[in-house]
Amino acid sequence: MSSSRTYRELSIRFAGAGGHGIVFAGRWLGMALVIRGYEVSLRPYYSPAQRGGWSKCDMVLAVGEEVPPILDEVDVLVVTLQSLYLDEIGHVRRGGLVIVDADAVKQRGARSDVIELAYPAFKTSISVTGKDRYGNAALIGFISGLLDLVDVDTLLTALKRLGGRDLEANSAVLRKGYEDGVKVREQKHIILS
Amino acid sequence: MMGTKLIEPGKHFLTGNVAVAEAALLAGCRFYAGYPITPSSDLMHHIAARMVEVGGVFIQAEDEIAAINMILGASAAGLKAMTATSGPGFSLMEEGLDLGFMLELPAVIVNVQRVGPSTGIPTLGSQGDVMQAIWGSHGDRASVVYAPSNPQECFSFTIEAFNAAETLRMPVFILSDEFVAHSYGKVVVPDHSEIRIVERRRLDESSIGKALPFKVDDTVPPFAEPGKGFRFHYTGLMHDDRGYPVIDKEVTRKLLSRLMRKIEKHRNALVQYTVLDEDFAGSTMVVVYGSIYSIARTAYRRDREFRRRVAVFRPHVLWPMPDRELRSLVKELGIDKVIVVEMNMGQYMYMVRSALLDLGVRVEQLNLTPGFYPSPNELKEMVSKVMERG
Secondary structure: OOOOOOOOEEEEEEEEEOOOOHHHHHHHHHHHHHHHOOEEEEEEEEOOOOOOOEEEEEEEEEOOOOOOOOOOOEEEEEEOOHHHHHHHHHHEEEEEEEEEEOOOOOOOOOOOOOEEEEEOHHHHHHHHHOOOOOHHHHHHHHHHHHHOOOOHHHHHHHHHHOOOOOHHHHHHHHHHHHHHHHHHHHHHOOOOO | OOOOOOOOOEEEEEEHHHHHHHHHHHHOEEEEEEOOOOOOHHHHHHHHHHHHHHOOEEEEOOOHHHHHHHHHHHHHOOOEEEEEEOHHHHHHHHHHHHHHHHHOOOEEEEEEEOEOOOOOEOOOOOOOOHHHHHHOOOOOOOOOEEOOOOHHHHHHHHHHHHHHHHHHOOEEEEEEEHHHHHOEEEEEEOOHHHOOOOOOOEOOHHHOOOOOOOOOOOOOOOEOOOOOOOOOOOOOOOEOOOOOEOOOHHHHHHHHHHHHHHHHHHHHHHOOEEEEOOOOOOOEEEEEOOHHHHHHHHHHHHOHHHHHHEEEEEEOEEEOOOHHHHHHHHHHHOOOEEEEEEOOOOOHHHHHHHHOHHHOOEEEEEEOOOOOOOOHHHHHHHHHHHHHOO
């Protein structure tokens, strides 16, 4: 394990629209966490729609032995679609963390017993590269920085291992997301217990 | 990973299906024929792309019947061969599979189980094909059936399955399911030099003109490689040492008993199981296998009180069954109740019940609804309820 914080067990659900790179985000973070030394399991889900549906993935990282990604409730929910926010918010454990894309999810604050953060992932992608297609990189960076999960270099190694394209753009957006995550952690003193 | 011919040693993050495909290539598989069917199709997609990188052959067959016969043909030509399918395709392959047992052709058949019978629920997993894999033959044959619980085991069990197929000269089954096939997990690939790869025993060329292809000094005849000059005949009919069809009482008895004896003779090398009994102070054992094992293990690890109340027995290989080992453990641990947890309406339970028949142990079933995986906490509650039934 590197100097990042070590979680004994942590579950994360990613949920978003098809095309947001939700499942790839899960695979990317999962690969990085495997490199970091965690046992990681991840299960993708897709809506029946061939175009324009939703996709989700459930991930559990653990120390020692893998934990199957079948969750009663999640520690962290990452959402980039309004309708999924409303569907999924009830599955977050009390005291858990909800991260939403600030522009995609406008109707927020459904629960007062969770920590909710709005981060403009797709706008960050546009501001860094001029394109919105790297929003998942911004999200991965933001979560990793916020939760002190895994460092940027390991994330970039993971991206290369997965055969990720546009490495320069992804790298720039990832770094920006990571810095933003660290800033929020330090300013808001967010520690997921 | 994709730039190299074989998967590189080190840590990977793969689905069960991709882990099976990569392990097959590493084990020496150079022929794959298959017909797409959910939830096995992505295994086929992956190996279609990768087979050309290792100099092998990939064929999308016109159906599962053609696929199984193609891989038998490739195996008869001396290649390591594999196919993957799911329940309905597995049913279509059954006749060809039995031919493979009769011709003694090594092959690996992956059944990524989904909810059945019939087309059932294609996108959700189950454990409904256990009896079919073990007993699904017309006539007598014994098989080897691996049941991986995670992508890492999909990788290692696939290599073992190829080794078993080559050693025993028979089709060998990997019974995974949609859950393990489509979930990602850490897969550690050892240095290639540390991986044991078995090749089938072959007839020495010095015996050309003298050797009979089905004459054995052991239970498994050496393989007569085509193109070398050996004379042989393949038939699904009862055959003698030359491979020629005969109707003869002694030949029939000898061949059938040898085909069955292959498994018994290699049983100790094939049988693998895991026992969880730390903190155990109770009298109940849970028998669980495949992807459900990973759920049961997490439930077990999380709750000390649960660990005190139950021991867990998990066969890695469903057949040959670790029945002697199970019996010994039941006696040793003072078990009076065994709960067989499986995602079907009760299949392996009958084999467990049969294995423990004379021990006075109560064997109960906990049948999970196919397709709907309980969380570790839910599974623990279900087991507890069965325990409370007295």
